[in-house]
Amino acid sequence: MSGQFGERTEEQRERALEAVRELIRWIGDNPAREGLKDTPRRVVDAYLEYFQGYDQQPEDYLTRTFEQVGGYDEIVLLKEIPFHSHCEHHMAPIIGKAHVAYLPTDKVVGISKLARVVQAYARRLQVQERLTAEIADCIQKVLEPQGVAVVIEASHACMTARGVNTPGVSMTTSRMMGVFREDQKAREEVIKLIGIK
Numbered sequence: 001m002s003g004q005f006g007e008r009t010e011e012q013r014e015r016a017l018e019a020v021r022e023l024i025r026w027i028g029d030n031p032a033r034e035g036l037k038d039t040p041r042r043v044v045d046a047y048l049e050y051f052q053g054y055d056q057q058p059e060d061y062l063t064r065t066f067e068q069v070g071g072y073d074e075i076v077l078l079k080e081i082p083f084h085s086h087c088e089h090h091m092a093p094i095i096g097k098a099h100v101a102y103l104p105t106d107k108v109v110g111i112s113k114l115a116r117v118v119q120a121y122a123r124r125l126q127v128q129e130r131l132t133a134e135i136a137d138c139i140q141k142v143l144e145p146q147g148v149a150v151v152i153e154a155s156h157a158c159m160t161a162r163g164v165n166t167p168g169v170s171m172t173t174s175r176m177m178g179v180f181r182e183d184q185k186a187r188e189e190v191i192k193l194i195g196i197k
């Protein structure tokens with residue numbers, strides 16, 4: 001098994017399993033009881049899924065591009081890409097949707113690749129602002145479009161299920177680059193297409 005920080009060894013896995021047992025003790029339950037016996041194994045495997053973004057290079061998803069698009073030179077928008085992430089402060093779920101738009105110069109990517117970029121950054125420990133910026137920066141850097149717009153709406157379990165305990169609240173962040181930052185009309189157009197107020 002590999003990660004951005006190199007191979008994961010059996011010894012590391014054993015330590016992760018023990019850490020989960022310790023957390024179970026910490027909350028006041030017994031890791032040896034029947035129902036919890038396999039839980040550490042499930043949790044460490046689930047963590048590898050929640051955080052598989054550390055094993056992914058988002059830029060790589062954008063390297064295959066298409067240039068034969070009939071002279072298409074308008075906004076491409078992928079709306080409401082659902083994602084699950086985790087906040088880096090509490091490791092609590094961040095659940096939301098991302099809207100990703102760009103104005104191509106001469107190349108476009110397969111639309112699934114925009115969703116792959118979102119997932120690769122979401123499946124790491126994040127704050128919503130950085131998640132938003134990383135997605136936009138990646139698309140700008142690799143595709144070099146005329147502009148990129150990323151808007152994310154998400155709810156944070158660390159706010160809804162603990163702490164201030166405020167269910168129903170959602171956070172919106174955006175990152176506008178290129179024409180969407182500099183040109184008021186382009187910005188208005190993309191915001192209208194995305195449909196946020």
Ligand SMILES: Nc1nc2c(ncn2[C@@H]2O[C@H](COP(=O)(O)OP(=O)(O)OP(=O)(O)O)[C@@H](O)[C@H]2O)c(=O)[nH]1
Pocket residue numbers: 087088089126127128129156158159162163164
């Ligand atoms: N800006 C931003 N803040 C976040 C995000 N996710 C969680 N937070 C906030 O990060 C802050 C961490 O604050 P701390 O005061 O260090 O932690 P805390 O004592 O657990 O805070 P409370 O949640 O208020 O109980 C909280 O206000 C969270 O709501 C995020 O994606 N972006």
Ligand SMILES: [Zn+2]
Pocket residue numbers: 087088089090091092156158159
């Ligand atoms: Zn949090």
